Amino acid sequence: MGTTGQVTAMSYRYDIDGVADLEVYEQHDGYEGLRIALGMEPAEIVQAVKDSGLRGRGGAGFPTGLKWSFVAQGTGKPIYIVCNADEGEPGTFKDRPLMELDPHQLIEGMIVGGLALNSEQGYIYLRGEFAHAGRQLAAAIRQAYAKGYLGADVMGSGRRFDLTLHRAAGAYICGEETALLDSLEGRRGQPRLRPPFPAAHGLFGCPTTVNNVESIAAVPFILRHGVDWWRQWGTDKSPGPKLMCISGEVERPGNYEVALGTTVADMIELAGGMKDGRELRFFCPGGSSTPMLPASAADTPYTFEDIAAEGSLLGTGALMIYSTQTSVVDTVLRFTEFYEHESCGKCTPCREGGYWLSQVLRRIVTGGGRMEDLELLEDVCDNIFGRSFCALGDGMTSPIVSSLKYFRDEYETYIRERRCPFGLYPPAPDAPTVEFTAFPAAAGPS
């Protein structure tokens, strides 16, 4: 494993004053990756991305170079490169800052991706609520057109690349790549059956790749500094730096760039340690869809393979930290309500399951739970996981199944004492009077 800890690689321009402006960006190595790409064959660019070992930063960790090599060439159809800037996974906030602070980085990545894939049109599908990011991107795209980075003759090379900023309208499911394509085509965002895969039959029935903002923005860096530079961080299977979103009960929540392989405990330290000296109880390693892990797993190196070995997923790099003052069950309820609300309604297990899971959890937190409810939750999750049309359904079960594995005692306390031990909800009318010892009674915001 390479060096671990905080690094400054993809975020190195974040602190440069005015770097969203094209001229300042150019002074700081801007569009150098593109200049290099213009001297390469498309296949060479794809090979460089493959060699770097870059894995998709949108959640699934699929190798980006491999994904690009699947895109069907020579069909007579236009080829599309679509940037997934829908960033909606709870706990994730890395793409938005990148687009706000250094928008040209993404535009440069899109053009390079276009060259690699013989695509002349890119779309940035931006989460609708990201007003400031939209403003920054729109201004940057205008500048890039005016200076000939975009358009009919990219940097005088005779190659064409056009880029459309498309603002969405608020639906988490549109982050799922095939739902995104349906949404971009002006439909409800509902996932598509695969195959056919987007690489052959994506946007408007044409060969398409959908990649996360961070994945696309990484490519010019890889071309500019080389594969070895990228691989100096992380492990063989998870190379490179990662933009981390550290949130929850830490002193300095925020965006940190770290080498993959840094432990979760070190990242908590990086974020100033636990807030007010609280004690770590559980964390979600990569967003709410990734199974939560107990404090004892905090020494796990943050790589795709190590987090998977612990039974969870690296996801988007959204590390959410929670202390002993926070109710696991209530957190799970809120996550479940999120999935219930965001279910697109296409398939039965997720559409109906989300509703029932919320009902059962709500009954538990308000003091009406039954011990059988725990098996009921597991049973419903079992009927959703692997039986849903897309990964949203699977993600819905993650918080529940993992919390029942590690924190069953808290569920049992809710049910036995017929009230929330954290005092978040009024107890059931007939609840016994008890002093809680298992969990601090002082809960909620301090």
Added chain:
Amino acid sequence: MAITETTREEAQALALRYPVARAALLPILHLVQSVDGYVSDEGMALAAEVLGLTRAEVGAVATFYTMYKREPVGNYLLSVCTNPTCKIAGAQAIYEAYVEACGGRHVDPDGAGVMVEHAECLGICDAAPVVQINYEMYGPVTHDEAMGLLNAAKAGEPPASNRSGHVPATFTAVEREFSGIDDGVHDQLVEAARLQAAAAVPPAYRTGETDLPVTHPGGDPSGHGGAAFRAAFDTPPGSPPAPQEQEVVEELAATGTDTAQELAQQVTGDDAATPDAVLPAADQPPVVPSSDPDDATEEA
């Protein structure tokens, strides 16, 4: 304000930025929202008309997305994130206090006019708890600061965001921005879309679970796809399609699926009745027969 001829022209302009017009539906819904302050029935009818869709299709889309509001918002929309990280930082209490301050409702038309809503994770959890005014972010806010934001919005004077430094514009102005109509690269995008629509195999109007390009003749009536399609068939009935189109059609027939052959047959075949039925006369707007089972149910 009401939908005007200008709105229609702007909606048509948005449609031309995409190789297939329907892709402009989300931007157009932002546009109509910027005129009426919500997605009105009139606005949906306009979108349907401009894109050659049924109103049911537009309604199905408009009601799917959180940001399209079906009742007037007023000048300021306040969104409180109540996902766990914000919730444990005090957001739930803020949201409940907001509703109470609006008399137990989610809209308060008095003063500048506000709407309050609870939102899912707004992607800025390091600033928990977070409130947005017209999608401009504020956080972390104390309970009192959050109430101050509501009062300022009601008075029509929201402060600058402590994150972006921007003072939120009114709801309609922000929705206009989201439509992208003023992004400033219109001509470039129209040209790009036109080129794609003229590709050897143009982008398909109907997609989904089929591998057929342009699955029904005359599709995409208002976009480049329609224009490209019409140009390829703009020949007297009976005469063969343009050479380039002929190639595509033959390739299509060679794919072997029944539907592909049927479509190829319609285009090249001697059975003149079929193409006549689906192809518009030269000076008439194209008809849009529906081949999509979804649409069939929507129209039924």
